[in-house]
Amino acid sequence: MIQCTGAPLTEPAFRERVSAMPARSGAEYVESIRKQPPRVFLGGRRIADVTAEPVFQEPIRAIAEQYDMQQDPAYRDVMTYPSPTTGEPVSTSFLVPYSREELVKKRKHFKLRADHNFGFMGRSPDFMNQFVTGWHLMADRFARAGARFGENATRYYEYVRERDLFLTHMLINPQIDRSKTSAQQEDPYFHLGRVRETADGIVVRGAKMLGTMAPITEEVAVIPFGGVAPGDDAYALAFGIPSSTPGLTFICRETVSPLPRSRFDHPLSSRFEEMDCIAVFEDVLVPWDRVMVDGSPGSAEVINTLGADYGALLNVQTSARMLSQLEFFCGLGMKVADAIGITGFLHVQEKLGEMLSQMEIARAVFYGAEAMAQRLPSGVWVPGGHGLRAFHLQTGKVYSRFVEIVQTLAAGGFFYAPSEADLQSPELRPMIDRYVRGRAGVSAEERIALFKLAWDATGEAFAQRMAQYVRFYSGDPIRLTAGFYTQYDKAPLFELVERALGRRDGVPLPITPDDPGAPIPYQPGTRGMAGTYAATSLPSSAPSRAPSTQ
Ligand SMILES: Cc1cc2nc3c(=O)[nH]c(=O)nc-3n(C[C@H](O)[C@H](O)[C@H](O)COP(=O)(O)OP(=O)(O)OC[C@H]3O[C@@H](n4cnc5c(N)ncnc54)[C@H](O)[C@@H]3O)c2cc1C
Numbered sequence: 038m039i040q041c042t043g044a045p046l047t048e049p050a051f052r053e054r055v056s057a058m059p060a061r062s063g064a065e066y067v068e069s070i071r072k073q074p075p076r077v078f079l080g081g082r083r084i085a086d087v088t089a090e091p092v093f094q095e096p097i098r099a100i101a102e103q104y105d106m107q108q109d110p111a112y113r114d115v116m117t118y119p120s121p122t123t124g125e126p127v128s129t130s131f132l133v134p135y136s137r138e139e140l141v142k143k144r145k146h147f148k149l150r151a152d153h154n155f156g157f158m159g160r161s162p163d164f165m166n167q168f169v170t171g172w173h174l175m176a177d178r179f180a181r182a183g184a185r186f187g188e189n190a191t192r193y194y195e196y197v198r199e200r201d202l203f204l205t206h207m208l209i210n211p212q213i214d215r216s217k218t219s220a221q222q223e224d225p226y227f228h229l230g231r232v233r234e235t236a237d238g239i240v241v242r243g244a245k246m247l248g249t250m251a252p253i254t255e256e257v258a259v260i261p262f263g264g265v266a267p268g269d270d271a272y273a274l275a276f277g278i279p280s281s282t283p284g285l286t287f288i289c290r291e292t293v294s295p296l297p298r299s300r301f302d303h304p305l306s307s308r309f310e311e312m313d314c315i316a317v318f319e320d321v322l323v324p325w326d327r328v329m330v331d332g333s334p335g336s337a338e339v340i341n342t343l344g345a346d347y348g349a350l351l352n353v354q355t356s357a358r359m360l361s362q363l364e365f366f367c368g369l370g371m372k373v374a375d376a377i378g379i380t381g382f383l384h385v386q387e388k389l390g391e392m393l394s395q396m397e398i399a400r401a402v403f404y405g406a407e408a409m410a411q412r413l414p415s416g417v418w419v420p421g422g423h424g425l426r427a428f429h430l431q432t433g434k435v436y437s438r439f440v441e442i443v444q445t446l447a448a449g450g451f452f453y454a455p456s457e458a459d460l461q462s463p464e465l466r467p468m469i470d471r472y473v474r475g476r477a478g479v480s481a482e483e484r485i486a487l488f489k490l491a492w493d494a495t496g497e498a499f500a501q502r503m504a505q506y507v508r509f510y511s512g513d514p515i516r517l518t519a520g521f522y523t524q525y526d527k528a529p530l531f532e533l534v535e536r537a538l539g540r541r542d543g544v545p546l547p548i549t550p551d552d553p554g555a556p557i558p559y560q561p562g563t564r565g566m567a568g569t570y571a572a573t574s575l576p577s578s579a580p581s582r583a584p585s586t587q
Contacts, residue, residue: 059117059120059123059125059126059127059199059201060104060108060113060116060117060125060126060127060128060201061104061107061201062101062104062105062107062108063098063100063102063103063104063105064101065104066100066101066104066201066203067097067101069255070087070088070203070253070254070255071086071088073255073279073280073281074086074087074281075087075251075252075254075280075281075285075287076281076283076285076286076287077251077286077287077289077314078286078287079092079252079289079292080289080291084252087252087253091296091297091298092292092294092310092312093252093253093312095298095307095308095309095310096250096253096308096309096310096311096312097253098308099153099154099158099308099309100158100161100162100203100253102153103150103153103161103162103163104162104201106149106150106153107126107128107201112149113126115129115142115145115146115149116128116129116146116149117129118132118142120199122195122199123199127198127199127201128146128162128163128166128198128201129142129143129146130143130146130147130162130163130166130167130170130354131166131167131169131170131194131197131198132170133170133173133174133417134350134417134418134419135416135417135418136418137407137410137418139418140353140407140410140418140419140420141407143350143353144353144357144403144407146163147163147167147353147354147357147358148357148360148361150163150357151357151358151360151361151362152361154308154309154361155305155361155362155365156358156359156360156361156362156363156364156365157305157309157362157503158309158311158358159249159311159355159506159510160205160249160250160311162201162202162203162204163354164351164354164355165197165203165204165205165206165258166197166198166204167350167351167353167354168204168206168258168351169193169194169197169198169204169258169277170194170198170347170350171347171348171350171351172190172193172194172258172275172329173190173191173193173194173195174347174415174417175190175343175344175347176188176190176191178339178342178343178344179275179329179330179339179343181339181342182330182331182333182335182336182339185325185326186328186329186330186331189325189326189327189328189329190329192326193277193327193329197256197277202255202256203250203253203254203255203256204254204255204256204257204258204277205248205249205250205254205256205257205258205280206248206257206258206259206260207229207245207246207247207248207251207257207258207259207316208245208259208260208261208262208263209246209247209262210227210228210229210243210244210245210246210261210272211227211228211244211245211246211315212246213227213228218266218267218268219266219269219271219272220266220268220269220271220272225271226242226243227243227244228243228244228272229241229242229243229244229245229259229272229274229318230242230243230271230272230274230332231271231272231274231331231332231333232320234331234333235322237322237324237325238322238323238324238325238327238328239274239276239322239323239325239328239331239332240320240321240322240323241274241276241318241320241321241323241332242318242319242320242321243317243318244315244316244317245259245315245316245318246315247313247314247315248287248313248314248315249311249312249313249506250311250312251280251287251312251314251316252280252287252289252312252314253312254280255279255280255281256277256278256279256280257277257278257279257280257282257285257316258276258277259274259275259276259277259278260274260275260329260330260340261273261274261275261340262512263512263513263516264340264341265336265337265340265341266337267337269337270332270333270334270335270336270337271332271336272332273330273332273336273337273339273340274330274331274332274336275328275329275330275340276323276327276328276329276330277327277329278321278323278324278327282321283321284318284319284320284321284322285316285317285318285319285321286316286319287314287315287316288314288315288317289312289313289314290312290313290314292310292312293306293310293497293498293499293501293502294306294307294310294497294498294499299456299457301456301457301460301486302456302457302489303489303493303497303499304486304489304490304493305490305493305494305499306493306497306498306499306500309499310499311506346413346419347417347419349406349419349420349425349426350419350420352420352425352426352429353406353420353425355429355510355511356399356402356403356406356425356428356429357403359399359428359429359432359436359507360396360399360403362436362507363392363395363396363399363435363436363439364396365494366392366396366439366440366443366494367389367392367393367396367439369443369487369490369491369494370388370389370392370439370442370443370446371389372487373443373446373447373450373487373488373491374389374446375476375479376475376476376479376483376484376487376488377450377475377476377479377484378475378476379446385446388442388445388446389442391438391442392439392442395435395438395439399428399435402424402425402427402428403425403428405422405424406421406422406424406425407420408421409421409422409424423521423525426521427521429511430514430517430518430521432507433504433507433508433509433514436504436507436508437504437508440494440495440500440504443491443494443495444495444496447488447491447492447495450484450488451488451491451492451496453473454473454484454485454488454489454492455469455473455485460481460482460485469481469485470482473485
């Protein structure tokens with residue numbers, strides 16, 4: 038059996054680390070992944086030291102920059118808050134907001150991180166920091182299978198927070214045969230499942246389909262997404278272990294940013310590639326203190342009833358990223374149009390206006406959700422209304438449209454953008470300066486740089502992966518959108534129709550409440566994700582419009 042090398046979360050060791058590791062610097066992060074290398078394969082090669090591998094170096098640098106921001110006087114007040122355990126600064130992404138002001142602080146922090154990379158890094162550390170904060174907030178629900186599981190959720194959150202670790206997450210099983218449950222697959226361990234338990238923990242075997250950034254992370258968090266089918270208790274697993282755990286292998290996809298990388302030629306992809314990989318677990322022992330759901334009988338029920346009210350906080354992180362990206366695309370579209378003198382054409386103005394109006398709707402939703410913030414019975418503040426979730430469900434389409442508009446405006450201009458090397462050639466430079474320039478006042482070098490940026494964002498393999506990411510980053514948009522409909526509190530809307538039909542004559546017109554309505558669970562129920570939708574759209578009953586903790 039392969040032992041997990043993760044340091045046990047015994048209290049004395051934990052305390053020692055607490056005092057040793059407030060919000061880290063970039064150098065500390067890099068040193069950590071160099072010292073504890075995960076088992077990574079790229080292009081058939083075993084990568085012994087990811088920090089020395091050119092494919093990973095720039096993304097590592099980008100992540101390290103975010104760690105450095107925590108110590109930068111210009112950002113540290115937004116990036117950090119005092120640890121409830123030690124008083125030392127820790128990342129704001131771990132902050133549990135017990136006031137509206139703390140919710141605002143979290144939002145500013147998420148947006149700052151997203152602006153750092155124009156929203157091209159969806160899985161920067163703050164994403165998983167918020168994710169494990171959600172685990173902590175749901176500790177009582179993990180505890181339904183035993184008090185220790187709830188304690189583990191909180192201690193794991195504190196462990197990650199105090200060590201300022203960088204995590205990846207693995208939710209989805211490999212596709213293999215989606216018409217079957219995990220237990221029904223040809224091999225019971227195609228999907229990651231529990232093999233047995235020992236005195237030390239649970240032994241797990243199988244694969245998880247995608248772990249973005251896994252090769253350059255320090256921990257892996259596993260939990261099923263979208264519900265667990267009946268009979269699949271052994272696959273209802275939630276735990277966190279070091280990425281370097283023996284028996285855990287990451288097989289990377291091909292890079293979407295081939296080497297050598299020139300910042301001029303590929304301003305985004307040269308820096309912000311988020312590597313994806315499949316994770317294979319070969320009889321990995323997960324120590325008991327790292328287990329939140331152990332795959333024993335009844336575990337599916339625990340996963341399926343976890344609830345997702347704290348998903349609203351994670352949605353602030355993902356929406357901040359999306360908004361930063363839409364803002365960037367608006368700037369890009371207008372600059373591209375301006376560089377070649379097409380901003381006077383009506384259809385170009387209409388397209389740019391379309392982008393700007395979509396961006397403004399996104400801004401209104403993003404900040405408006407905060408204005409409607411709600412205090413849950415637990416005392417935790419979350420963004421209010423359904424706007425962030427609705428925004429999330431639409432982002433794939435909006436993003437694709439933004440890409441299409443930038444491509445429509447740039448047209449063939451992408452393809453006469455010589456490289457940095459061409460610009461450096463004394464023989465070519467005069468021709469390039471003369472013929473590759475833009476409108477009066479826009480030099481060839483400026484036009485080329487701009488169009489390269491636009492192609493990097495919309496055309497390169499990097500851009501295609503990004504578009505697919507935006508579509509799927511929080512699950513299948515088709516089922517999630519259908520779930521939004523099935524779970525929506527329809528009664529007030531049906532009531533309008535009843536009034537229009539004259540069936541409420543004599544009943545006073547209700548004054549619209551300020552209350553944005555009962556929260557909708559962040560993801561549809563298991564049946565929805567399994568594709569079995571309600572046959573009717575009868576009004577859902579909404580006995581209480583108070584926020585729920587379920
Ligand atoms: C770039 C990228 C990065 C990602 N990074 C991560 C990561 O870091 N961690 C992670 O855990 N996941 C990650 N994911 C995975 C992501 O969570 C999934 O892609 C997403 O949940 C959709 O699941 P799937 O890809 O397995 O699609 P599938 O569920 O296999 O769906 C494929 C198609 O079949 C349809 N379909 C399948 N089953 C049903 C059904 N029961 N009813 C109706 N229609 C059905 C879907 O609508 C879809 O059109 C990433 C995905 C991408 C694209």
